[in-house]
Amino acid sequence: MRLDDTDRRLLRQFMAEPTLTTADLAMRAGVTEATCWRRLERLRKGGVLTGQQAVIDWRALGWAVEVSLRFTLDKTDPRAFDEFIAAAREVPEVLEIQTFLGRVDVRLNVIARDMAHYQQIYRDRILTLPHISDIESLMHLAEIKRGDGVPL
Template sequence: MDLDETDRRLLNALQRQGRLSNAELSEKVNLSPSACHRRVQRLEKDGFISGYVALVNPRKVDRKTIVFVEITLRAQADDVLDAFEKSVARIPDVLECHLMAGQADYLLKVVAEDAEDFARIHRRYLASLPGVQGMQSSFALRTVRQTTALPV
């Protein structure tokens, strides 16, 4: 399914304010409430909208430290990659895990209370990940830009 300009306006509005009522959304994108509701349902059904979430302020839940961890594996065999991915998916402090091209095999985005908490996460989880040959951690000093809104 191709997106038309109205679909794009709907997606942009919902990415910025996911709790808009159908009436508010329809007014924002200049559609009747019934047409707006049908289009949003179609966007959900077709997988353009994969879910709705509340974005929690990490500082309010004492997770103000962000660490990017580059991981290099011993081998690139499917069983090694699968074992690593299954294990990393069970670590609650890992927000993102990306298979990479380049120097590192994986890039993780980890949240922690502080450096001491990251040391705990490292000892308890990261150091025991299967197939790891090397690990390089970089602490974010400040977040300059962060968004969940995709350009559509």
Template sequence: MTLDDLDRMILRALVANADQSTTQLAAKLGLSQPATWRRIKRLQEAGVIAGRRLQLDAAKAGFGVTVFLGVKLATKGRVSLEDFERAVGAIPEVQTVDHVLGLYDYRLRVVARDLADFERVLRRRLMTLPGVGNVEANVLLSEERRPGPL
């Protein structure tokens, strides 16, 4: 699918506020509501818009610590990547699992209530996963979200 300028304007507006109605969006873009709705529907059907998510403030929801983990598997031949991904995906504190190229095999984003809770998750859940070798932790101090262009 080739995106035109109007498609990009719709995407930027929805990224800024996915809750706005098609009527509100149409008014901002100078389109009719049906035309706006048809474009959004076409973007959804093409998979450009893959869904809408609720974004929570982790700290206000009781998770005051975010840690990024670099995980190097001990022996890739003895454990499949799929086994590791399936096991780590079952841990609710693990927010994202990224298979990366570089020093580590995976980068995980983990949330916890506090450092003691993170230690519990690390020792009892993460370090017992199949194939885990080296782990490096980086605690998030602050985060500035800067959505870039698509």
């Protein structure tokens, strides 16, 4: 889908403050409310806008530990990826699952209340995942930049 300057202005304003009403978004983007609504509908139908979501600060809810786990899987079983991912989806503390090409096959982003809780999750839920050949753990210290938007 091709975007023009009006689409980009709308998307920039929408990314900055997704809770704006159509009227406020139109005003900030310098278009009429009707134009704004039509453009947003076109962007939705074109697959550019796929939804809205709440961003919850899980640290504010008492989850103080975040760990990125990188897995290399034993790929001698052709079902290794599917079985690993299906099992990882069942771990409630897993926030994110990503797959890769290269030395690392899968990355899980895991949260825990504290280090003791993380150790319990690691022993009871992570190490029991199928087809693990190697694990690398990276403790999250700080978020420097979050890529919630794209440069428009």
